[in-house]
Amino acid sequence: MKLTEAKQHFISSWGAFGTHWGINRTMAQIHALLLISPDPLTQDDMMEELNISRGNTNMNIRELINWGLVERVLLSGERKEYFTAEKDIWKVVKQIVKERKKRELEPMLQLLDKLEAVEGDKRDKHVKTFVDTVSSIKKLGKQADKTLDTMIKAEESWFVSSLMKMFK
Amino acid sequence: MKLTEAKQHFISSWGAFGTHWGINRTMAQIHALLLISPDPLTQDDMMEELNISRGNTNMNIRELINWGLVERVLLSGERKEYFTAEKDIWKVVKQIVKERKKRELEPMLQLLDKLEAVEGDKRDKHVKTFVDTVSSIKKLGKQADKTLDTMIKAEESWFVSSLMKMFK
DNA sequence: CCGAATTTTCAATAATTATTGAAAATATAT
DNA sequence: ATATATTTTCAATAATTATTGAAAATTCGG
Structure with a gap:
């Protein structure tokens, strides 16, 4: 070609x-x-x-x-x-992650915090399912947030070699 | 609320x-x-x-x-x-990752393989920059592909606790 | 400051994508 | 088998998003 x-x-x-x-x-x-x-x-x-x-x-x-x-x-x-x-692809990826985290993940987590505090009796299964769903999304989201923060700071070489060992 | x-x-x-x-x-x-x-x-x-x-x-x-x-x-x-x-959010995330990997990442990696083999003299800076860019995207993409494969197989508890230690 | 080069804006238009709703197809109970 | 409930399809339409191009604003050399 x-x-x-x-x-x-x-x-x-x-x-x-x-x-x-x-x-x-x-x-x-x-x-x-x-x-x-x-x-x-x-x-x-x-x-x-x-x-x-x-x-x-x-x-x-x-x-x-x-x-x-x-x-x-x-x-x-x-x-x-x-x-x-920027030609360094690792930097490009980190920059995109950083922006999307700020623009999307963080506002979503803020909303979930509010929604988790919904009024109502948790013995009502509608309330329970809602709160449980919101809480579990929040928990995973917060973890992702931390993980991405560390990734944003990381060097590519470190990232690749660590993950290679971790996810072998 | x-x-x-x-x-x-x-x-x-x-x-x-x-x-x-x-x-x-x-x-x-x-x-x-x-x-x-x-x-x-x-x-x-x-x-x-x-x-x-x-x-x-x-x-x-x-x-x-x-x-x-x-x-x-x-x-x-x-x-x-x-x-x-499916209510288990970790399973939901894994399912989405699995599908998007199949639909988007894998075809992209196949294309990059072909593009990397472009004809031309690497002393020409246009050729060189093209090949270097494609190669580095491919390298990162392949790593992401492997990482996501492992994630798809992982248990949430394992994922969260490993990453917590890793990215403390 | 003037005038030409260049960049920016944005209302109009085009292109794309999502949604409707009614007709056709399918499934099920009697 | 027939009637009825339910699901599916898809052409028409609506809504959204992207793109144009020309006018306005800005920049900069002389």
């Missing part, structure tokens, strides 16, 4: 992959493109490679910057802005 | 949560409803509780059954079908 074709495959399947994870296609594709680009790219480069409009490109680049996955680069002597993505 | 209100909150936020994970709102809400229901429910029960149409209810129940999260229950003397959800 030629590089051009391989790049197309990579970008389009990264985009499709993203849609399964609540990330929009274009955002994932821009990210994919930057991941495989040795040098920083401009908005125009991305528009051309991915055949998307200026507005779409711009909004999704900003979103990737918010996620901490892409950053602006200033190239001296150039008027245009350039962008580059 | 009263039970009725708490249930509403739980169902609607479980639905919103689902949409961040590529699961449609209704499917997540039906699942939530079944999780907190002490007894099996019929399609009509769900239609009424969630204010959704028969067709929508039916399609999403079947989808939940495909995911292995819900099953039919036959109640003797009843003409209607009843449905119930």
Whole structure:
């Protein structure tokens, strides 16, 4: 397979992959493109490679910057802005985990805390099932939260080798 | 907070949560409803509780059954079908991980294998960056795949206590 | 400060995805 | 077998989400 074709495959399947994870296609594709680009790219480069409009490109680049996955680069002597993505995949994964934890897991745990304190007699099976379900989700969620915190701090080498031994 | 209100909150936020994970709102809400229901429910029960149409209810129940999260229950003397959800959250998580691994991670790893074998001179930085990116994603993906396999087999008690020690 | 280059915004539109509801198919009791 | 209850399908529609493109805002060199 030629590089051009391989790049197309990579970008389009990264985009499709993203849609399964609540990330929009274009955002994932821009990210994919930057991941495989040795040098920083401009908005125009991305528009051309991915055949998307200026507005779409711009909004999704900003979103990737918010996620901490892409950053602006200033190239001296150039008027245009350039962008580059973190290439260390372990760092990328940690960054995504960190953001999703903050945006989704933490608010969910806060809600569960409130819901667990529902009024009512636990001898009523409706109350009991509700409280039991909420409590068990909360328990697992809290554990996941701690685990992810540690993961976020970890080095890849440590992570891989520890897990290899642990889950052999 | 009263039970009725708490249930509403739980169902609607479980639905919103689902949409961040590529699961449609209704499917997540039906699942939530079944999780907190002490007894099996019929399609009509769900239609009424969630204010959704028969067709929508039916399609999403079947989808939940495909995911292995819900099953039919036959109640003797009843003409209607009843449905119930697995209540053990650890089993639920394992089932979801198992399915998503099969549906998303494994096909991605297969693709990466092919893309890694791209033609071209690795002294060309475009080729090099492409191959390096693909390889490192593949490496991490393969590790995740193994780790998840072990997790799928694990008992919750084992999982929680091991991780507690590991990630103290 | 001026003017050109560049970036950003956002209302309009397109594309995608979810939902309805009624008809068809299936199952069951008598 | 027939009538009735129940489930399933799916074309039509609604709702949501993504994308465009042109106008406005900003930046920056001279």
